[in-house]
Amino acid sequence: MSQRDTVVTFVSDADIEAHVTLNDIVPAIEQAFIDLDAGNSEVFDVVRGRGGGDDHFFAIKSGRAGSIPAIGLKAGSYAPGNHKLGLQAHTSTTMLIDDITGRPFAVVEANYLNGIRTAATNALATRCLAKADAKTLGVFGIGAQAIFETCAVASVRPIQRVIACARSTAQQGAFADAIRKQLNLDVEFADARTTCENADVLVTVTPSRAPLFSREWVRPGTHISAMGADNVGKQELEVELVAQSKLWVDLPSQAVAIGETQHAFRAGRITLAQLEQQTLGRLLSRPELQGHHPDAITVFDSSGIAIQDIAAAYAALQVVTKRKR
Amino acid sequence: MSQRDTVVTFVSDADIEAHVTLNDIVPAIEQAFIDLDAGNSEVFDVVRGRGGGDDHFFAIKSGRAGSIPAIGLKAGSYAPGNHKLGLQAHTSTTMLIDDITGRPFAVVEANYLNGIRTAATNALATRCLAKADAKTLGVFGIGAQAIFETCAVASVRPIQRVIACARSTAQQGAFADAIRKQLNLDVEFADARTTCENADVLVTVTPSRAPLFSREWVRPGTHISAMGADNVGKQELEVELVAQSKLWVDLPSQAVAIGETQHAFRAGRITLAQLEQQTLGRLLSRPELQGHHPDAITVFDSSGIAIQDIAAAYAALQVVTKRKR
Numbered sequence: 169m170s171q172r173d174t175v176v177t178f179v180s181d182a183d184i185e186a187h188v189t190l191n192d193i194v195p196a197i198e199q200a201f202i203d204l205d206a207g208n209s210e211v212f213d214v215v216r217g218r219g220g221g222d223d224h225f226f227a228i229k230s231g232r233a234g235s236i237p238a239i240g241l242k243a244g245s246y247a248p249g250n251h252k253l254g255l256q257a258h259t260s261t262t263m264l265i266d267d268i269t270g271r272p273f274a275v276v277e278a279n280y281l282n283g284i285r286t287a288a289t290n291a292l293a294t295r296c297l298a299k300a301d302a303k304t305l306g307v308f309g310i311g312a313q314a315i316f317e318t319c320a321v322a323s324v325r326p327i328q329r330v331i332a333c334a335r336s337t338a339q340q341g342a343f344a345d346a347i348r349k350q351l352n353l354d355v356e357f358a359d360a361r362t363t364c365e366n367a368d369v370l371v372t373v374t375p376s377r378a379p380l381f382s383r384e385w386v387r388p389g390t391h392i393s394a395m396g397a398d399n400v401g402k403q404e405l406e407v408e409l410v411a412q413s414k415l416w417v418d419l420p421s422q423a424v425a426i427g428e429t430q431h432a433f434r435a436g437r438i439t440l441a442q443l444e445q446q447t448l449g450r451l452l453s454r455p456e457l458q459g460h461h462p463d464a465i466t467v468f469d470s471s472g473i474a475i476q477d478i479a480a481a482y483a484a485l486q487v488v489t490k491r492k493r
Numbered sequence: 494m495s496q497r498d499t500v501v502t503f504v505s506d507a508d509i510e511a512h513v514t515l516n517d518i519v520p521a522i523e524q525a526f527i528d529l530d531a532g533n534s535e536v537f538d539v540v541r542g543r544g545g546g547d548d549h550f551f552a553i554k555s556g557r558a559g560s561i562p563a564i565g566l567k568a569g570s571y572a573p574g575n576h577k578l579g580l581q582a583h584t585s586t587t588m589l590i591d592d593i594t595g596r597p598f599a600v601v602e603a604n605y606l607n608g609i610r611t612a613a614t615n616a617l618a619t620r621c622l623a624k625a626d627a628k629t630l631g632v633f634g635i636g637a638q639a640i641f642e643t644c645a646v647a648s649v650r651p652i653q654r655v656i657a658c659a660r661s662t663a664q665q666g667a668f669a670d671a672i673r674k675q676l677n678l679d680v681e682f683a684d685a686r687t688t689c690e691n692a693d694v695l696v697t698v699t700p701s702r703a704p705l706f707s708r709e710w711v712r713p714g715t716h717i718s719a720m721g722a723d724n725v726g727k728q729e730l731e732v733e734l735v736a737q738s739k740l741w742v743d744l745p746s747q748a749v750a751i752g753e754t755q756h757a758f759r760a761g762r763i764t765l766a767q768l769e770q771q772t773l774g775r776l777l778s779r780p781e782l783q784g785h786h787p788d789a790i791t792v793f794d795s796s797g798i799a800i801q802d803i804a805a806a807y808a809a810l811q812v813v814t815k816r817k818r
Binding site for chain 1: 595
């Protein structure tokens with residue numbers, strides 16, 4: 169009745185923060201999306217539940233990521249009461265399970281990693297779609313994730329100017345300090361219109377439930393990575409901006425349910441069949457689909473899927489194991 | 494961007510086998526079912542997927558178990574190719590997550606534990622429903638789980654005779670040895686009819702997809718714990734036996750989908766509304782519902798739910814932590 173001794177490696181946030189960079193994760197995420205397009209990755213149904221505390225939301229995202237020999241699941245909680253305890257509201261943990269035997273081999277804290285994996289996906293979309301010499305990045309939102317996203321865009325385009333727009337000034341100092349430290353750039357803080365009108369690339373990374381700016385302010389040729397919407401009711405862009413853009417999504421079924429695309433979909437402006445041809449996996453698999461459109465606005469709608477978590481956790485496990493030796 | 498240091502305790506199969514007994518788990522399972530009846534426990538949707546190997550099935554069961562301060566999830570795989578590698582086909586791992594903060598605090602191997610938690614649930618049903626002086630247990634199936642189930646029934650009734658019926662003779666020796674060692678009883682092997690006609694309590698614990706015996710052979714007053722059916726198409730009892738019995742189930746929605754009850758439900762002989770009044774949680778919560786029916790056959794349909802896994806993992810964590818000190 170006994171199994172062979174199991175070795176389950178635990179990788180902490182601190183391990184990942186010390187040893188893992190964006191560039192360690194990007195190729196793994198890229199391969200996972202290519203595998204998804206080729207039918208070699210699978211995303212299982214998302215579980216949604218509630219924790220015991222007020223407003224404690226819980227979810228499990230799971231699946232298989234093609235070339236990676238693992239089934240993975242990410243358990244994620246959002247418990248806003250944590251702030252009172254000096255803890256972050258979000259907690260994510262990824263378990264990796266051997267694809268063949270079904271035996272778990274790693275438990276990876278995915279709090280810091282979640283930031284990198286989301287930004288890595290933005291880097292991939294921006295690399296495919298933004299103007300080659302994009303110099304000005306406009307960022308909506310200046311929280312912790314906005315720092316990851318700014319660095320991600322700067323890793324694939326020669327960004328020289330960062331303009332940030334945020335409702336509150338509270339985090340301006342922390343955001344500016346981080347960007348100065350990481351990119352050696354001074355952040356300019358501006359209103360929504362100024363941010364849009366000057367940007368070659370726009371990134372929205374907020375918990376907004378209404379459009380952040382008028383689509384009239386966005387110049388043709390702008391690429392927008394819409395990173396914020398990941399639940400019903402969340403929205404950062406105007407419906408017509410999404411509907412008239414050259415749109416790409418991570419997972420069509422999820423984009424229309426909880427992504428930025430949900431609003432244009434519900435308005436009947438976008439069909440699921442159409443989106444099946446507009447996935448990031450397809451874009452990454454077919455170089456002929458990539459490239460900047462000077463007369464159009466491109467949008468990447470990121471809602472966040474399990475294969476990103478699996479690919480990121482597996483890559484982080486390899487890197488940490490190697491570099492900690 | 495860092496979290497406080499996390500402590501995730503790992504509890505291995507070997508820890509549990511060395512330190513945890515059926516009686517450590519029974520009260521936890523009982524409380525979890527009582528909480529479920531009181532509306533204090535929740536079972537989230539089950540995830541089903543496939544692994545990479547042939548016939549590798551994967552599932553995640555998750556939920557919250559009332560009095561226990563945890564959200565829990567059990568990732569389970571069935572990979573029959575494992576036998577070639579000298580590994581068990583089933584692998585289960587439970588993660589426990591703080592109910593308030595959402596932070597994981599334990600990863601518990603649930604292979605040996607799964608056997609105990611299922612048997613503990615059988616013990617609870619049998620304690621409520623079987624004849625007080627039940628002396629003869631009939632067991633269909635003689636695999637590893639049958640050993641747990643036999644011990645569970647013997648823990649709540651004065652069993653003096655164990656009759657076992659199995660299609661193959663291959664495991665007879667191992668089963669008989671285990672029962673002799675654990676209960677000091679000599680197992681009699683018999684055909685299905687003899688097993689039924691002599692039993693005060695019957696336990697079915699097989700992967701069968703068709704009835705194991707004729708309902709005509711079962712004496713009035715017999716209690717049956719049907720432990721095997723946990724997927725579409727599995728079946729151990731005749732439809733009319735289930736339909737005419739005093740039936741109890743762990744979770745109505747799951748019983749009609751994948752439990753023994755699925756067949757009587759599909760035949761229109763049992764309704765979901767009716768089953769809502771016939772749960773193990775209700776039975777355990779209301780002593781007036783408990784007791785032996787000399788003229789009737791009682792059936793407990795166990796399909797296996799997340800709150801059992803959470804309660805068992807949490808209890809095992811407490812016991813192992815205490816006894817290993």
